[in-house]
Amino acid sequence: MQLKLLLPVPTSINALYINQWGYDHKLKRNAPTGAKILSKEGEKCKEQIQFHTQKQLEGQEWDYEWTVDKNNFMFMDVWIYFSRRGRDSDNIFKLLSDSLEKLVYDNDSRVLPRVQRVLYDTKNPRIQVEFSPVDYIGIFRNSEEIDEFESRCKTCTRYLDGRCSILNDSLIGTVREEIGDVDDPNCTAYKEKK
Incomplete structure (x- = not known):
């Protein structure tokens, strides 16, 4: 477009x-x-x-x-x-x-x-x-970076069927402390589901 x-x-x-x-x-x-x-x-x-x-x-x-x-x-x-x-x-x-x-x-x-x-x-x-x-979406460079980030999110206790506030804030461009460097987003609040 x-x-x-x-x-x-x-x-x-x-x-x-x-x-x-x-x-x-x-x-x-x-x-x-x-x-x-x-x-x-x-x-x-x-x-x-x-x-x-x-x-x-x-x-x-x-x-x-x-x-x-x-x-x-x-x-x-x-x-x-x-x-x-x-x-x-x-x-x-x-x-x-x-x-x-x-x-x-x-x-x-x-x-x-x-x-x-x-x-x-x-x-x-x-x-x-x-x-x-623009190619970027929220804090992410492109949709591939979102897919990679969200695939890890899905194995986290905070994911809750996509209702994780950290993920949702990141998708709308809000910089969260838990993400660290937006050039290499990595959630520090991640807790693996058992």
Whole structure:
């Protein structure tokens, strides 16, 4: 499963928000409320990103429902083509992530952005975005590592038909003291069934 998009360069976070103003009864005039709202430039760019995304989603094999599972994470690889030098690549991700939420994925908290390249194209600034599922599941590198770990768990007194809290926490990415090094998971609470 993979999704490729070609999108406009998002508005920098520096120009993305403006102060919200409202009537202050104490001052008897309009004043900043302290809240931040999306700027006109930000709103326009968000609409453009969503429009282009909806058009490009057609015909691609992307499973939105897969993204709803809170245990599924995905990489967002980005190639950036800025119109000029001096732009900060980190400043584009807030608007990009928010714009794609509910179109490409359920929640941007499980999206892992990775900048692959920053290039400059004065005539055609753009970003190329590719989404793909991560291989790891929880603290485990892949499903084979889970199978190996769980096969040992099944011979432990704590397993209880898969209800072991250490195993279940590990499957959702919670680091437990009993596991030791996550790069070589080994449960120290293991007690062999008799």
